[in-house]
Amino acid sequence: GKRVLLLEKNDFVGGMGGTRAIFAGCRNEVGASCLFPLSTEIKAYFDFEAHGVELIPLPVMAVNLVGANGRPLIFFKNTLRLSFDMLRQFGPGAMLGFARFLRFCQYPARVLDRFTPRKAPRRLEDLIAEAATPAEREHLELAFKGSAMDIIDRFFPDPVKHRELRASMAFAAVQATYKGPYTPGSGLCLIYTMAQEGSEGLMQRVKGGLGSLSECLARQIESLQGEVRLKQNVQRILLENGRAVGVETRRGECFYADTIISNLDKQATFNGLLEETPLAPQDQQKVDAFTHRGAFVHMLFKLKGLPDYSPHLRKLNGIPGARFGGAMVLEPEELQRSYESCLRGELPEQVPLAFQIPTVADPSLAPPGFHIASAYGFYFPCEAEKSRRGKLRDQMAEKIIAHISLHMPNFAELIVDQAIFSSDHFASMQGVTNGDWTHGLLHPDQMIGERCLIEGTGHTTPIAGLYLCGASCHPGPGVTFLPGYNCAHEVLAAAATGDATTSAAPAAAARAA
Template structure:
């Protein structure tokens, strides 16, 4: 007899979602977490006494209200804040800022006012084009997905088919230029669109295939381009899920690192912890990436050679830095950004001066160089959510793409500090008090996330957002239904369809596959409930 019905490896939001759904189905669930906190790469941590920082993911950009309702996390203390704006993208003084207002009417009026009616129409036409991808992706969201080429071939009409073909294989700039043909006009708008194409990729905006990431980012949510902040930081979702799991009789065990999977006669029967303890289960679900799950925890000897080769081909090259800071005062912007000091417009400032600037940073990165003039997203969550900092003080987190992925370990700290300083300067040159306001600072790279969570390459996507790694090819072709070549072993994290972001969908879908199999409905996902 097994010790438990189900073991879930990893207490991130997907692992906890899977565990909660299984516990609701009456299964005895044990979630094993390597660290001593919940949330994985979307956790709230007290990096500095009295302050809460969102480590890893930081905003609810792609979480559907449907999932919030299905998981009932609001009953367990989860709540979000929707600010007036999602971000303010800025560049040089001669360029108007691009501000993403969350109310569509306000957005349209401000776009027309700041950038002209032509820019307003172009951007809204662009978003309509993105929705072609979104409509198809949404149909695939709560099921084992079809292959991209099948989705294209079965499109409802020629126009949709041609659009999907481009959105899945063209470069982001191929699409952007359809709506913004002049690279010297509306540069901050173009920069913002281009930046969406590089998040979670090893690409630049002119790289074929980069349109996929752009379309994914703009359409994965049920409210396009709207950022929501969880009260108390990003980890509030996982903390609510822990309470939901425990209310159903499930358990989370912390500081319980899995050393290997226990496999007998081609079936997963449990795990062995680093401590040497063995725990048996009817099923095992892994919310960590495919490389770690199959090649390290399971072992190649338990898997077909062709499958192992597919796993080895997954691209995890995702270089970035995240800088967490405490501040003794708010930044005061000057010059062409002085207006952002009003109405909390400055809560998220993004230095993305143009699409070509994004491309310049990509070219430096792919040549192993730290970008000379890096992109920078800096947000100040305490301006929106006062629970994350002591009264009169503030938190700030800066994110920058394109920290050289292959930086030697003996140079990581030095090079990360160089890039962090360059990124901080993008804020400080327009907010003269910013540097002096910094009290504490911690610079994290992808290497930190790899070491802390055992995630290959520290890739927060668990496999990049590229055409060959999405839909039926996620995590590898032939295994997009959350099942694996090892019986009773399932995948339930961002490595699975629909991919990265705080969505809870991979965990939800995986639990449905397990429930179907336990009920004798192998090969199906049970109906959403």
């Protein structure tokens, strides 16, 4: 029974979950690319497939590679094939270690509540303190405060036999942090990455790109008499008597509503859209304490053919789906050195990266005979002087292509077009602070309840009538739909109880400023 108006800055919906035409005839994902597990409740509520979304299963979810002569770590969708291949390539110790590692992750993953809808998150320290036994408390302390390597060393102790597993798990622990795998607190990101929703922990592609999900949501909003307006760049939130009552766009148009919901991160919301209205000191301190770093370069490619793996990996060319992608990683010690180089304002010697050729799974994303590829290179020195970052970005791009070519020697000769985006581009295009796609890095001091501004709620703010609904809220980044879903439930609950500080009855009325 609420009237909803959605204002989108770009000319496409979805932001970092959107898909647009970067290259002629192609659909390119500008941020997220794969659909990871969804909460059972979310799947049932949105029922994307019934609304025309086609999900594409991946027979091979990822191939992780380390070093010029490393063994490929192949994550088959079929768990029996995954186990057999791990046993054959890495031995029984590695296979058992992987099973034990997954079991170790289950308890702290449950505590994280990454897939639990409609539950107000609680402070990490309280959750650890309430562990039932000293052993469980120690388990959580290690998982959430220890380094990733404190955990990895337990299950994959042999640097030679377990080389590829150690490198892959270390990489999983740092993509959403500003840490190295040996840095305390990096273990939490590893647990977050490995968390699964029951038996649904399988990665999938969305036909037409991940933006098809955002486009589906827009259609659902419009079918319920809501309105979606594109190219509406909001420059400030309007207040009356300390309450949020509307927004003003850069073109001077004002929209008024009883409830205002921001999908931006906390600093972009309060230090940007509310720059002229500072919060109380203790609230402002919470907002400013969040760490935002975008230590990455994102590259998109249009290719005139499908690249082949190097000779020692030639068997991968014959495995259906094995050229879809995965990660090209470094051994943990080298990964830590890359982080330390980043801190010094230097590029890593070799760039660790996540890599995909989406057209292997979905040929509709490019014209016949062509493919598109995507790579995220990590540990870009995002805190270097701004005058240096353009040159560093271009040098990082060369290193990314060189690393891909180490495993796919004909990759560079297939490139017909490419685009390079640093975190500076993400900041301007998507409105995220410092280009931080996580809306608050996965560090222990800014996860679960620490992501909240008002204790006991996930989305209310110190300003009446204003809510947050993006990844800066629990459970954080990733295409889960939970921040928005949970926020909507908070808004409706407040309206039902007549809470004067959180009244909700959106009105799509607009007037010129």
